Amino acid sequence: MKQRIRVAGIVQKGGEILIMKRVAGRNESAPTWEIPTGKIKFGEQPEEAMDRMLEEYLGIELTEKTELKDVITFIAPSGSSQLNNLYIIYTVVLSEKTKIDPTERYTSYKYIKPEDLGNYCLDEASIVALEIEGREAGHGNYREAANSATVYVDGASRGNPGPSGIGYVIIDENGNTLAAGGEFIGFATSRVAEYYSLKLGAMKALDLGLKSVRFVGDNLMMINQMKGIYKVKNRDLIAIYDDIQEILQNFEAYAFIHVKREQNVKADANANMAIDDHFSKP
Numbered sequence: 001m002k003q004r005i006r007v008a009g010i011v012q013k014g015g016e017i018l019i020m021k022r023v024a025g026r027n028e029s030a031p032t033w034e035i036p037t038g039k040i041k042f043g044e045q046p047e048e049a050m051d052r053m054l055e056e057y058l059g060i061e062l063t064e065k066t067e068l069k070d071v072i073t074f075i076a077p078s079g080s081s082q083l084n085n086l087y088i089i090y091t092v093v094l095s096e097k098t099k100i101d102p103t104e105r106y107t108s109y110k111y112i113k114p115e116d117l118g119n120y121c122l123d124e125a126s127i128v129a130l131e132i133e134g135r136e137a138g139h140g141n142y143r144e145a146a147n148s149a150t151v152y153v154d155g156a157s158r159g160n161p162g163p164s165g166i167g168y169v170i171i172d173e174n175g176n177t178l179a180a181g182g183e184f185i186g187f188a189t190s191r192v193a194e195y196y197s198l199k200l201g202a203m204k205a206l207d208l209g210l211k212s213v214r215f216v217g218d219n220l221m222m223i224n225q226m227k228g229i230y231k232v233k234n235r236d237l238i239a240i241y242d243d244i245q246e247i248l249q250n251f252e253a254y255a256f257i258h259v260k261r262e263q264n265v266k267a268d269a270n271a272n273m274a275i276d277d278h279f280s281k282p
Contacts, residue, residue, distance in 0.1 A: 003084045003085070003086055004084070004085050004086070005039075005040055005086045005087075005088070006037050006038065006039060006040070006085070006086070006087050006088070006125070007037070007038055007039075007040060007046050007049045007050045007053060007087070007088045007089075007090065008035050008036065008037040008038075008087050008088070008089050008090070008125060008126070008129055009035060009036045009037075009050060009053070009054060009066070009089075009090050009091070009092050010035055010069065010089065010090070010091045010092070010129060010130065011035070011036060011054070011058075011091075011092045011094060012091065012092070012093050012094065013093070013094040013095075013096065013098065013111055014096055014111070015113070015114075016111040016112055016113055016114075017035070017111065017112060017113075017114060017117070017130070018035065018036065018100070018109060018110075018111055019033045019034065019035060019109065019110055019112060019117075019120060019122070019126070020033065020034055020035070020036055020102065020106040020108070020109045021033050021034075021106060021107050021108045021109070022034060022105065022106060022107070023104065023105060023106065023107055032121045032122060032123045033110075033120045033121060033122050033123070033126070034122060034123045034125065034126045035125075035126045035129060035130070036053065036054065036057060036058060037053075037087075037125065037126075038050075038052075038053035038056075038057060040088075046068075046088045046090075047066060047068070047090070050066050050088075050090045051066060054066075054092065056103065057102065057103055057105055057106070058100040058101070058102055058103075059100055059101030059102065059103070060094070060098065060100055066090040066091070066092050067090060067091045067092075068088070068089075068090055069089040069090055069091045069129075070089045070129075071086065071087070071088050071089065072086070072087050072089065072125075072128050072129065073085065073086050073087075074087075074124065074125070074128055085125060087125050087128070087129060089129045114130075117130060121220065121258060124257060127257075148173060148210070148212035148213050148214055148253065149170060149171065149172045149173060149178065149205065149208075149210050149212070149213050149214070150170070150171045150213070150214045150216055151168060151169075151170050151201040151202070151204075151205050151213050151214065151215050151216065152168065152169040152170075152171070152201075152216045152217070152264055152266060152267040153166070153167070153168050153194075153197040153198045153200070153201040153215060153216070153217050153267055154166070154167050154168075154194070154197055154217060154218060154219075154264050154267035154268040154270075154271050155167075155190060155191075155192070155193025155194040155195070155196060155197040155219075155271055156190070156193060156268065156271035156272045156274075156275060157188060157189055157190040157192075157193050158275060160189055160190045161187055161188055161189045162187065162188075163184075163186070163187060163275050163278070163279070164184070164185050164186065164187065164188040164189075164190070164192070164193040164275065165182055165183065165184050165185065165193070165270075165271040165272060165273070165274030165275040165278070166182060166183055166185055166193055166196045166197035166200055166271050166274065167180075167181070167182035167197060167266075167267040167268060167269065167270025167271030167272075167273070167274065168180065168181060168182070168197060168200055168201035168204060168267055168270065169266045169267050169270065170201070170204060170205060170208065170210075178208055179204055179207075179208060180266065180270060181204075181270060182270035182271050182273055182274035183200060183274050184274045184275060184277070184278035189236070191219070191221070191222070191234070191236075191237065192236055192237065192240070193271070194217065194219045194222045195222060195237055195240040195241065195244070196240060197217075197267070197271065198215060198217065198222065198226070198244055199240060199243055199244050199247065201215065202215070202244060202247045202248065203247060205251075206247065206250055206251075210251075211251055211252040211253070212251065212252055212253040212254070213251060213253075213254050213255075214254070214255045214256075214257055215254065215255070215256050215257070216256075216257045216258075216259055216264065217256075217257075217258065217259070217264065217267075218258070218259055218260060218261045218263070218264040218268075219258075220258050223256045223257070223258040224258075225241070226244070226256045227256050
């Protein structure tokens with residue numbers, strides 16, 4: 001399997017963390033927020049690449065020394081290549097007077113408080129890197145689940161509320177499909193269908209004997225609620241949410257990842273197929 005090597009910086013200023021929004025066209029998904037990330041050129045040492053990246057991309061002439069924080073590896077759940085990623089993480093603390101001047105690589109940037117990171121759609125590498133700092137405001141252990149099997153889940157409702165189906169696809173760390181399917185759940189709202197799809201995916205993962213998994217869905221509210229960023233207040237969801245929490249106790253490590261709808265087409269297809277199959281039966 002090919003490996004992609006990058007340097008990434010946790011850039012801090014006044015206790016806040018710098019996040020950037022990339023220009024569209026980087027990959028299959030729409031732009032997401034990320035910590036500054038760049039390639040290592042031939043012949044460069046990682047720390048040299050880090051310093052160069054911050055100068056070229058952000059216009060920062062560093063007087064502060066970058067500090068090596070950690071090295072992480074993971075396989076991204078999005079995209080068709082399933083590349084193994086190796087990220088070398090550095091921390092950089094800027095003075096209050098330091099200003100950045102981003103290149104056209106980025107459309108915007110923000111300094112945000114660590115506790116507010118959950119309010120932004122971050123790319124996977126940034127989530128894993130920030131989890132090292134203990135700033136991932138969620139349940140489970142993201143880093144331990146980074147190279148685990150991936151469970152894609154999705155719910156479909158025709159009418160909202162209306163006839164509804166749920167779908168899942170489980171893929172191992174090498175990109176092989178372990179299981180896939182769907183079920184018709186009757187008359188429900190789309191949000192209820194989303195939660196039932198997660199419950200079904202978790203149960204199927206346990207049936208396969210998986211102990212470390214990543215749950216991937218395209219419903220941002222559900223993912224953020226499962227991370228603990230938002231509370232579940234809807235009465236129609238509380239019982240399902242409690243059931244899922246009980247199931248999760250059987251895993252050694254788990255993580256929740258949000259992706260765009262176009263990156264979750266197989267689970268969506270299985271959810272809609274379940275509806276079609278139900279009404280096609282004599």
